[in-house]
Amino acid sequence: MKNKFRLDKQNAKLMGVCGGIAxxxxxxxxxxxxxxxxxxxxxxxxxxxxxxxxxxxxx
Numbered sequence: 444m445k446n447k448f449r450l451d452k453q454n455a456k457l458m459g460v461c462g463g464i465a466x467x468x469x470x471x472x473x474x475x476x477x478x479x480x481x482x483x484x485x486x487x488x489x490x491x492x493x494x495x496x497x498x499x500x501x502x
Contacts, residue, residue: 450501458498 451462
């Protein structure tokens with residue numbers, strides 16, 4: 444496996460989920476954060492609940 448998903452505690456604002464996704468996808472963390480906020484504002488699939496689940500389950 445090339446890139447394993449892990450929470451990014453050094454680049455974290457809350458739990459490190461967006462930083463971990465950005466590292467895994469090899470893109471800028473700010474893009475992920477903006478997309479996550481937009482998804483939360485427009486209610487695309489319960490992103491707040493998904494964020495919490497990822498933050499609690501991921502290592």
